[in-house]
Amino acid sequence: MKFTETFANVLLILAIVGTTAGIFLYENALENDRECITIHFRTYENGNPTPNVVHIPNNEKSCFRLTSDDTTHMFNLPDFGIYSEPIHPGKWTYVDFTPEEAGEFSFVCTVVCSPLHSKVRGKIIVDN
Amino acid sequence: MKKLRGVLLVLISLGVLTICLLAFPSAGKAGNDGVREIVIHARAFEYTPRLITVQKGETIKLTLIADDVTHGLVLEKYGVKLEASPRAEVPSSVTFVANEGGKFHFRCTVVCGPFHAFMVGEFVVEPYNKLSIAWSLTLVVAGMAIIGVQRYGDNKEKDPVPSWSFELTKFKWVRTLLKQRWFQFALMLPNAFFFVVILVAAFFGSPIGNANFAIIFVWIVWWAALKFFFIPIGGRLFCSMCPLPLPGDWLEHKALVKKGHESPVSKARKGWPKGLRNLWTQNIGFLSVCLFSGLILTRPIATGIVLSLFIIGAAVTSVKYGRRVFCRYICPVSGFTGMYSMVAPVEIRAIDPQVCAEHTDKTCITGSEDGYGCPWLNYPGGLERNSYCGMCTECFKTCPEDNIALNIRPFGRDLFVYSGRGVDEVYNGFIMLACALIYIAVFLGPWGVLKDMANIATVPLYLAYAVAFILTNLVILPGLFYVAVWLGKGWAEGKMTPAKEAFNFVPIVWQNFLALFKKGVKGPKFPKNKSNVHLMDMGLPPVQKLFTEYGYTIIPLGLAGWIAFTVAFALVDISYAIPLLSDPMGWGWDLFGTASAEWVMYVPHLVPFFQIPIMLVGMVVAIYVVYRIGIHHISNKKMLLKSLAPVFFYIIMITGFFFWLVL
Ligand code: SF4
Ligand code: SF4
Ligand SMILES: [Cu+2]
Ligand SMILES: [Cu+2]
Numbered sequence: 001m002k003f004t005e006t007f008a009n010v011l012l013i014l015a016i017v018g019t020t021a022g023i024f025l026y027e028n029a030l031e032n033d034r035e036c037i038t039i040h041f042r043t044y045e046n047g048n049p050t051p052n053v054v055h056i057p058n059n060e061k062s063c064f065r066l067t068s069d070d071t072t073h074m075f076n077l078p079d080f081g082i083y084s085e086p087i088h089p090g091k092w093t094y095v096d097f098t099p100e101e102a103g104e105f106s107f108v109c110t111v112v113c114s115p116l117h118s119k120v121r122g123k124i125i126v127d128n
Numbered sequence: 129m130k131k132l133r134g135v136l137l138v139l140i141s142l143g144v145l146t147i148c149l150l151a152f153p154s155a156g157k158a159g160n161d162g163v164r165e166i167v168i169h170a171r172a173f174e175y176t177p178r179l180i181t182v183q184k185g186e187t188i189k190l191t192l193i194a195d196d197v198t199h200g201l202v203l204e205k206y207g208v209k210l211e212a213s214p215r216a217e218v219p220s221s222v223t224f225v226a227n228e229g230g231k232f233h234f235r236c237t238v239v240c241g242p243f244h245a246f247m248v249g250e251f252v253v254e255p256y257n258k259l260s261i262a263w264s265l266t267l268v269v270a271g272m273a274i275i276g277v278q279r280y281g282d283n284k285e286k287d288p289v290p291s292w293s294f295e296l297t298k299f300k301w302v303r304t305l306l307k308q309r310w311f312q313f314a315l316m317l318p319n320a321f322f323f324v325v326i327l328v329a330a331f332f333g334s335p336i337g338n339a340n341f342a343i344i345f346v347w348i349v350w351w352a353a354l355k356f357f358f359i360p361i362g363g364r365l366f367c368s369m370c371p372l373p374l375p376g377d378w379l380e381h382k383a384l385v386k387k388g389h390e391s392p393v394s395k396a397r398k399g400w401p402k403g404l405r406n407l408w409t410q411n412i413g414f415l416s417v418c419l420f421s422g423l424i425l426t427r428p429i430a431t432g433i434v435l436s437l438f439i440i441g442a443a444v445t446s447v448k449y450g451r452r453v454f455c456r457y458i459c460p461v462s463g464f465t466g467m468y469s470m471v472a473p474v475e476i477r478a479i480d481p482q483v484c485a486e487h488t489d490k491t492c493i494t495g496s497e498d499g500y501g502c503p504w505l506n507y508p509g510g511l512e513r514n515s516y517c518g519m520c521t522e523c524f525k526t527c528p529e530d531n532i533a534l535n536i537r538p539f540g541r542d543l544f545v546y547s548g549r550g551v552d553e554v555y556n557g558f559i560m561l562a563c564a565l566i567y568i569a570v571f572l573g574p575w576g577v578l579k580d581m582a583n584i585a586t587v588p589l590y591l592a593y594a595v596a597f598i599l600t601n602l603v604i605l606p607g608l609f610y611v612a613v614w615l616g617k618g619w620a621e622g623k624m625t626p627a628k629e630a631f632n633f634v635p636i637v638w639q640n641f642l643a644l645f646k647k648g649v650k651g652p653k654f655p656k657n658k659s660n661v662h663l664m665d666m667g668l669p670p671v672q673k674l675f676t677e678y679g680y681t682i683i684p685l686g687l688a689g690w691i692a693f694t695v696a697f698a699l700v701d702i703s704y705a706i707p708l709l710s711d712p713m714g715w716g717w718d719l720f721g722t723a724s725a726e727w728v729m730y731v732p733h734l735v736p737f738f739q740i741p742i743m744l745v746g747m748v749v750a751i752y753v754v755y756r757i758g759i760h761h762i763s764n765k766k767m768l769l770k771s772l773a774p775v776f777f778y779i780i781m782i783t784g785f786f787f788w789l790v791l
Pocket of ligand 4: 172199237238240
């Protein structure tokens with residue numbers, strides 16, 4: 001009985017703590033391997049794209065991994081003429097490009113996503 | 129009697145005739161030549177027009193215009209798939225020939241907000257007549273059922289529910305298995321694992337409902353499993369493996385598998401207020417959860433909060449009162465599981481009452497070295513109904529005489545057990561029925577305004593919804609049933625019970641209700657029923673009593689309604705579960721390679737062919753149940769039928785209303 005009880009305790013702790021820790025550790029490991037920068041698009045009312053300011057290196061290929069937390073959006077970096085495919089909630093859209101100029105650039109959304117759609121924007125800072 | 133049968137036969141033949149006429153329709157009106165252009169505007173969460181009617185053979189050009197955010201439209205039958213963004217330069221349109229009659233639902237394909245999965249419109253290609261066929265079928269089947277129950281329902285030899293039961297614990301290994309202390313833990317453990325995934329997903333995963341394990345696995349997968357399998361086949365089987373009370377159990381027992389500490393049963397018996405030893409807490413709890421279902425079903429975080437509240441509630445009450453006071457008296461899921469579990473074909477019962485009578489220690493109540501006293505506060509030796517037995521298997525362990533059995537038995541037998549009944553249980557049945565009907569309208573219907581209400585788009589809209597919701601649940605559906613019972617009694621006795629007498633509880637309820645808001649003031653208590661003997665001039669039992677008895681007919685009807693409702697959304701939405709197995713958090717994982725599986729509907733066009741028979745079976749069982757309950761109280765067949773006639777009518781109307789909603 002004593003053995004069974006200990007065994008049950010171990011199993012339960014594994015199920016609770018092990019599962020929780022496993023989920024976050026796995027995501028952490030994946031994130032370290034990811035080459036793309038993740039941006040969650042949100043409407044202006046929901047807090048705008050997050051993170052809102054992203055640093056990338058100059059003259060190097062950068063990749064963005066985009067998703068939406070509410071409705072469909074689209075990523076547009078006018079200064080570089082970059083457009084993404086529509087960013088659907090719960091799905092992932094990728095864009096990549098190589099900046100050839102340092103500085104601060106705004107990215108905007110090009111799909112009407114709420115009455116305040118025109119305020120959806122974020123910043124990409126190309127470091128030297 | 130002859131007259132009644134004649135009337136029923138005429139009704140049945142009329143119904144059959146209608147079905148024949150409808151089933152072989154003359155060719156529909158020829159569609160006009162040329163192309164018919166239809167423009168559909170989409171907004172979250174409604175299409176305008178929400179109902180499109182065309183003639184068979186017409187060529188249709190559908191154009192989708194999005195008014196607020198990006199939407200899609202899929203009309204599977206005709207292979208139509210559109211997607212439109214607001215202010216799009218090139219409108220999204222498609223042309224096709226509507227060459228097959230019927231009613232088809234078109235749905236949104238692009239997540240456009242919380243209620244996205246419930247955004248539907250209806251496309252009817254005439255001739256379409258499923259609804260009229262279903263209605264005629266309802267009449268035919270009801271008529272035959274009424275004739276049938278008269279013939280078989282009260283005849284001991286022909287009665288379809290004889291009292292057989294087959295003891296599963298006869299097999300030694302079954303009993304040995306149930307007596308293992310680790311048995312229940314082994315059932316709970318995998319559920320605990322899933323539950324942890326659910327909670328982590330709810331609080332940290334994607335906020336998009338259909339990309340989050342918590343929403344899809346709780347409200348689609350678990351809910352469907354509960355309605356299709358656990359409840360109708362296993363009764364409270366899920367209660368035996370539910371992981372929610374696990375922390376509370378541990379706090380009380382300080383042990384998982386071995387027999388640990390146990391609070392005396394008196395602690396719970398004395399602690400939990402007497403006035404709440406019924407289903408009312410659960411009824412109110414279920415109603416409150418339902419009032420916020422628009423949020424809970426669509427936002428992972430809301431699901432997480434509700435489930436956490438369950439765990440905390442179970443833990444707190446375990447410490448305060450001991451045992452499963454939470455499961456027995458509070459858990460909102462437990463209430464209806466208990467009522468519907470009476471239908472299930474399994475039961476846990478004592479084998480020989482004589483053995484129990486002679487066993488004065490009653491270790492199944494007090495507990496012993498081998499196990500806990502019934503955590504659900506039952507006397508296992510005296511169980512007569514499934515309603516409050518959580519199938520925890522403790523009594524198999526504590527009974528020194530091996531006098532407890534797990535039986536297979538006919539479906540629904542507990543509905544004919546007359547002890548232990550009460551208005552609280554009947555009300556639970558009505559609440560479940562009302563919620564099923566309301567949910568069908570809100571979640572499966574095309575009405576955007578209902579979705580806005582449930583989604584709390586604006587406060588006034590929500591308040592209107594809440595009031596309508598509560599009235600339907602607590603007043604309208606049970607009230608109409610009460611009126612039906614009252615009319616039936618009046619007809620049977622040849623004189624109506626005066627309304628003043630029949631409805632004398634209304635002012636009392638009202639004053640009790642008002643008293644809730646005035647501190648210190650106690651509303652008048654219900655007068656105790658003086659006696660059940662009411663045999664003066666061969667009268668029927670009082671209306672209130674009849675209401676509580678006949679009310680159990682709502683249980684099979686409501687269960688059928690829930691199963692039929694679940695069929696519709698399970699077939700449409702279950703495929704969301706496939707990518708979530710690989711990516712439960714919606715973070716972009718791919719554990720098993722299924723993450724990119726697309727959403728598909730499984731046989732959506734067959735949904736009505738499941739729903740119609742399920743609902744008709746529910747109706748027939750309801751008719752049978754109320755008849756059987758009736759003959760228990762009224763032996764005069766003529767009076768019985770008169771008293772039941774309005775109740776039959778009620779059952780038929782509910783079935784018809786259900787068909788109107790879904791077809
Ligand atoms: S312990 Fe067994 S024999 Fe004794 S009262 Fe309970 S069920 Fe009956
Ligand atoms: S009657 Fe037996 S199986 Fe049912 S809850 Fe009580 S102890 Fe558990
Ligand atoms: Cu946008
Ligand atoms: Cu939509």
